[in-house]
Amino acid sequence: MLARIKEFLGMETKPKEEASQQEVEKVAEEEKAKPRIGYIHLSGCTGDAMSLTENYDILAPLLTEMVDIVYGQTLADVWWGDENNPYAIDDMPEMDLALIEGSVCLQDEHSMKELQKAREKAGLVAAFGSCAATGCFTRYSRGGQQAQPNHESFVPIADVVKVDLAIPGCPPSPEIIAKSVVALINGDMDYLQPMMDLAGYTEACGCDLQLKVVNQALCIGCGTCAMACQTRALDMNSGRPELNEDRCVKCGICYIQCPRSSWPADRIEQDLGL
Amino acid sequence: MSEKIVISPTSRQEGHAELVMEVDDEGIVTKGRYFSITPVRGLERIVTGKAPETAPVITQRICGVCPIPHTLASVEAMDDSLDIEIPKAGRQLRELLLAAHDINSHCIHHFLIAQDVVPADLMVTAINSVSEIRKNVQYVVDMVGGEGIHPSDVRIGGMAKNLSEVARKRLYARLKALKPKLDAHVELITGLVADKGFPKGLGVTSAPAVASHPTYGDGTNFDVDRFTEILPESWYDDPEIGKRACSTIPLYDGLNVEVGPRARAEVYRGFNERGVVAQHVARAIEMKIALSKIIDILAELDTSAPVLADFDVRGTNKLGIGAIEGPRGMDVHMAQVADGKTQFYSALVPTTWNIPTMGIATEGFHHEFGPHVIRAYDPCLSCATHVIVVDDEDRSVIKNEMVRI
Amino acid sequence: MVLGKYKQITLARSTDKQIQNISQDGGIATGLLAFALDEKIIDGAVVAGPSDEMWKPEPTVALTADEIMAAAGTKYTLCPNNWMIKEAVRQYGLEKVGVVTIPCQTMGLRKMQSYPFGTRFMADKIALIVGICCTENFSFESLKTFIEAKAGVNFDLVEKMDIGKGKFWVYTQDGTINFPIKETHGYEQNGCKVCLDLVSELSDISTGSIGAPDDWSAVEVRTDAGDTVFSKAVDAGLIETKPIDEGKFGLEMLTRLARQKKEKAMKEIDRRKELGLPVPYKASSEKEDPLANI
Ligand SMILES: Cc1cc2nc3c(=O)[nH]c(=O)nc-3n(C[C@H](O)[C@H](O)[C@H](O)COP(=O)(O)OP(=O)(O)OC[C@H]3O[C@@H](n4cnc5c(N)ncnc54)[C@H](O)[C@@H]3O)c2cc1C
Numbered sequence: 016m017l018a019r020i021k022e023f024l025g026m027e028t029k030p031k032e033e034a035s036q037q038e039v040e041k042v043a044e045e046e047k048a049k050p051r052i053g054y055i056h057l058s059g060c061t062g063d064a065m066s067l068t069e070n071y072d073i074l075a076p077l078l079t080e081m082v083d084i085v086y087g088q089t090l091a092d093v094w095w096g097d098e099n100n101p102y103a104i105d106d107m108p109e110m111d112l113a114l115i116e117g118s119v120c121l122q123d124e125h126s127m128k129e130l131q132k133a134r135e136k137a138g139l140v141a142a143f144g145s146c147a148a149t150g151c152f153t154r155y156s157r158g159g160q161q162a163q164p165n166h167e168s169f170v171p172i173a174d175v176v177k178v179d180l181a182i183p184g185c186p187p188s189p190e191i192i193a194k195s196v197v198a199l200i201n202g203d204m205d206y207l208q209p210m211m212d213l214a215g216y217t218e219a220c221g222c223d224l225q226l227k228v229v230n231q232a233l234c235i236g237c238g239t240c241a242m243a244c245q246t247r248a249l250d251m252n253s254g255r256p257e258l259n260e261d262r263c264v265k266c267g268i269c270y271i272q273c274p275r276s277s278w279p280a281d282r283i284e285q286d287l288g289l
Numbered sequence: 290m291s292e293k294i295v296i297s298p299t300s301r302q303e304g305h306a307e308l309v310m311e312v313d314d315e316g317i318v319t320k321g322r323y324f325s326i327t328p329v330r331g332l333e334r335i336v337t338g339k340a341p342e343t344a345p346v347i348t349q350r351i352c353g354v355c356p357i358p359h360t361l362a363s364v365e366a367m368d369d370s371l372d373i374e375i376p377k378a379g380r381q382l383r384e385l386l387l388a389a390h391d392i393n394s395h396c397i398h399h400f401l402i403a404q405d406v407v408p409a410d411l412m413v414t415a416i417n418s419v420s421e422i423r424k425n426v427q428y429v430v431d432m433v434g435g436e437g438i439h440p441s442d443v444r445i446g447g448m449a450k451n452l453s454e455v456a457r458k459r460l461y462a463r464l465k466a467l468k469p470k471l472d473a474h475v476e477l478i479t480g481l482v483a484d485k486g487f488p489k490g491l492g493v494t495s496a497p498a499v500a501s502h503p504t505y506g507d508g509t510n511f512d513v514d515r516f517t518e519i520l521p522e523s524w525y526d527d528p529e530i531g532k533r534a535c536s537t538i539p540l541y542d543g544l545n546v547e548v549g550p551r552a553r554a555e556v557y558r559g560f561n562e563r564g565v566v567a568q569h570v571a572r573a574i575e576m577k578i579a580l581s582k583i584i585d586i587l588a589e590l591d592t593s594a595p596v597l598a599d600f601d602v603r604g605t606n607k608l609g610i611g612a613i614e615g616p617r618g619m620d621v622h623m624a625q626v627a628d629g630k631t632q633f634y635s636a637l638v639p640t641t642w643n644i645p646t647m648g649i650a651t652e653g654f655h656h657e658f659g660p661h662v663i664r665a666y667d668p669c670l671s672c673a674t675h676v677i678v679v680d681d682e683d684r685s686v687i688k689n690e691m692v693r694i
Numbered sequence: 695m696v697l698g699k700y701k702q703i704t705l706a707r708s709t710d711k712q713i714q715n716i717s718q719d720g721g722i723a724t725g726l727l728a729f730a731l732d733e734k735i736i737d738g739a740v741v742a743g744p745s746d747e748m749w750k751p752e753p754t755v756a757l758t759a760d761e762i763m764a765a766a767g768t769k770y771t772l773c774p775n776n777w778m779i780k781e782a783v784r785q786y787g788l789e790k791v792g793v794v795t796i797p798c799q800t801m802g803l804r805k806m807q808s809y810p811f812g813t814r815f816m817a818d819k820i821a822l823i824v825g826i827c828c829t830e831n832f833s834f835e836s837l838k839t840f841i842e843a844k845a846g847v848n849f850d851l852v853e854k855m856d857i858g859k860g861k862f863w864v865y866t867q868d869g870t871i872n873f874p875i876k877e878t879h880g881y882e883q884n885g886c887k888v889c890l891d892l893v894s895e896l897s898d899i900s901t902g903s904i905g906a907p908d909d910w911s912a913v914e915v916r917t918d919a920g921d922t923v924f925s926k927a928v929d930a931g932l933i934e935t936k937p938i939d940e941g942k943f944g945l946e947m948l949t950r951l952a953r954q955k956k957e958k959a960m961k962e963i964d965r966r967k968e969l970g971l972p973v974p975y976k977a978s979s980e981k982e983d984p985l986a987n988i
Pocket residue numbers: 716717718719720721722723724725740741742743751765766767768769770771772773775794795796826827828829830831832857901902903904911
């Protein structure tokens with residue numbers, strides 16, 4: 016199964032004839048150890064989970080055969096209660112990976128505790144989607160609304176707990192989600208390195224292109240940033256990105272996709288089969 | 290666990306909700322209260338004071354399960370406030386987008402009720418059917434909306450771009466080929482719901498059905514004067530709930546109402562059934578209506594026609610209303626623009642309309658049916674719903690669990 | 695490794711007279727894309743098409759061979775082709791996109807394919823990347839300076855421009871003007887100074903003029919996708935090939951220039967690192983074979 020999924024994702028170049036037997040054995044062995052995954056939904060829109068489900072051709076095996084969903088208000092019948100709630104329930108289980116969607120509201124005790132508990136219980140904590148990773152548009156939240164005027168401060172989860180990796184995107188593409196989960200199952204930390212690096216990228220904005228690329232004499236006018244922007248906040252003007260602040264949600268994707276922000280050369284060559 | 294594809298919550302309040310039911314000796318619900326307890330990100334506050342263009346970008350992020358209705362309601366409210374007449378092809382693209390999304394979203398709903406109604410031996414068939422349909426309709430959303438989940442190309446004044454002729458033909462062929470598959474899917478789901486044998490009268494309420502249009506939405510059919518919004522503290526008779534609830538209660542003519550596929554069918558298609566089964570049936574039928582609409586629009590669309598109107602963004606502070614018939618019901622956004630800035634913004638999302646009604650709809654039947662009722666209306670909140678059953682007499686907690694999906 | 699990994703390196707040119715007339719060098723970019731379109735290997739291509747302004751290219755989705763041909767010829771200024779790929783797969787509805795890219799654009803696309811964070815359903819739609827060589831690129835105002843101030847011609851009269859044999863060439867109806875390439879120094883865009891790639895090392899197939907006689911191109915066939923199109927086009931007689939000259943004006947020159955570009959860029963990278971300025975390449979001088987860096 017893993018092999019089929021990897022092939023589907025183009026994550027592996029055709030294995031050499033001699034190596035294939037070994038490969039099969041390795042895969043068979045790996046399949047036994049299903050990682051336990053938890054999905055935790057803080058202040059997000061569920062777009063990230065929706066994107067995950069758009070891996071139409073491989074979703075069912077991914078969810079049923081390759082991982083164990085052990086926690087999640089939506090993925091399992093378990094929910095960790097808090098003292099505030101008079102009806103607290105089951106304790107949170109141990110997880111290998113907690114996928115956390117949404118930023119965290121500092122004024123919402125339940126969210127804060129759930130996040131901290133998840134950190135305690137999970138081997139790896141992943142900021143799933145830009146709200147969790149960079150705050151995304153919730154960076155603009157400022158309270159003063161019904162029915163909870165006090166809910167004012169929404170921050171990336173890394174502000175509150177240690178985050179091991181980030182999968183940004185608003186939402187992240189179905190492909191990157193599948194590739195990341197498969198890499199995790201596979202223990203392919205090499206592939207995940209950029210995600211680990213991104214765990215520290217919590218202050219994102221379209222203006223990063225100007226500050227960190229154009230201002231640093233690095234921009235070459237390739238247009239990748241404008242291609243990647245999911246809100247079409249970017250145009251190209253005289254070969255440089257032009258930001259329309261009115262459309263920017265601070266997801267960070269433009270800068271992340273820019274070939275001049277980071278360059279995972281070895282991985283790309285490997286993926287290309289070069 | 291989890292052969293199901295799992296989608297969590299939605300709507301202005303996103304996320305978590307609680308269903309608190311008081312029951313009598315037989316376990317029959319005497320009082321149902323349903324409310325959201327998710328942090329409020331304050332999207333209406335975020336967009337106020339900013340350029341009108343910001344509103345659709347931000348408000349589509351209210352919900353990743355139904356972002357299309359929010360985007361459309363937002364631009365329609367802005368179009369109205371700015372007195373823009375959008376080009377015909379722009380309107381066709383918007384309708385196309387909504388119809389495709391409607392099918393996608395109803396499919397997701399079917400995923401979520403699968404465990405309730407689909408027997409084990411048919412599970413794979415049902416799930417594959419859902420995936421196949423979603424893949425095709427999301428293809429439409431990607432091309433027309435620009436992005437499949439948060440559409441970037443729906444704009445005030447129309448759409449950012451028209452489709453190419455290549456894309457139109459491709460979509461037409463693909464969606465036409467989808468018809469037999471969709472028909473079979475609808476038959477499968479309605480058949481399974483019928484087989485399930487839900488008790489007669491389950492989920493029936495007397496809440497008036499409200500809808501603005503048979504398929505798309507029409508802001509002129511939403512009368513602001515008949516609308517009021519009250520705070521949870523004054524709606525729920527339990528002060529503890531009133532305090533924790535995170536959504537306001539919208540009322541029409543002073544009453545809580547029902548919105549959604551069944552409400553649309555009642556208002557526009559003379560469909561008189563009510564309750565859980567009727568919800569499922571109306572939803573399934575709507576998928577067929579949406580698909581033939583998609584095919585018709587794709588046949589007619591002039592891909593060389595303009596799709597975006599010129600307009601003056603300054604505005605006159607007119608109250609603009611955008612009402613869109615989303616998969617789970619009427620989604621109303623209201624906006625006022627003056628001096629090139631959004632002065633006022635309000636979004637009345639489908640789930641919010643249904644929230645007070647859903648609690649009441651659980652009354653009169655055994656509490657075990659409670660989650661079924663919620664899911665018949667709205668899978669979004671239900672999948673994150675914490676069900677609490679309290680004894681009528683001594684208010685002790687009888688049952689306390691998360692709703693299964 | 696200085697030229698990246700490839701299956702085959704050869705000289706080639708399009709046999710189509712019309713393409714020969716309008717193309718920059720061997721017409722490989724135009725010829726291959728038009729062929730791939732014909733063969734349904736791609737269903738459209740993103741190219742540097744004409745805009746309202748002469749010699750100012752605009753990323754364009756070409757759906758016909760004519761539209762591909764309208765983009766032939768090198769425009770020595772920025773044309774953010776990658777930007778247009780989004781529209782090509784969305785509103786244009788293309789499922790197999792061909793694209794012409796200079797090395798840095800190739801890098802943006804390959805990074806996107808390996809790490810498609812925000813680019814939903816795009817990575818698998820890129821069917822063919824025809825990479826063209828690039829030493830440096832210029833802003834439009836710089837190009838204007840070359841043409842109008844240095845060569846002293848009106849933009850509208852220019853029929854072709856070219857860089858080669860140490861000179862910048864400007865062709866008009868009335869004749870040819872040139873000036874030493876040295877005079878363009880200082881005008882190249884700053885980002886190019888840390889660019890390590892001359893030959894689009896990550897493309898499916900790359901093509902350039904260095905190492906080839908006039909009207910021919912030096913082509914490196916790199917991936918399976920590139921190999922398939924190229925050999926099909928050769929078999930169909932649309933592209934002719936001849937072995938590349940190993941000597942001073944052939945492979946040797948190409949290798950030398952590629953090496954020079956890398957060495958120069960690495961120096962600049964080291965300089966910037968010393969200043970504490972950001973440079974995206976972690977490897978550079980730390981790599982075992984620094985010349986394998988892209
Ligand atoms: C800025 C720049 C610098 C170059 N420097 C060198 C060099 O130093 N050495 C060398 O051997 N070759 C260089 N080239 C490539 C060379 O000029 C030819 O483009 C290449 O040999 C292809 O020739 P052809 O006859 O196959 O292409 P043609 O069939 O003429 O087609 C040219 C293709 O290039 C594309 N194109 C034109 N201008 C641009 C642009 N600005 N950005 C992106 N795509 C564009 C067009 O879309 C067209 O499809 C450079 C090209 C550019 C754009």
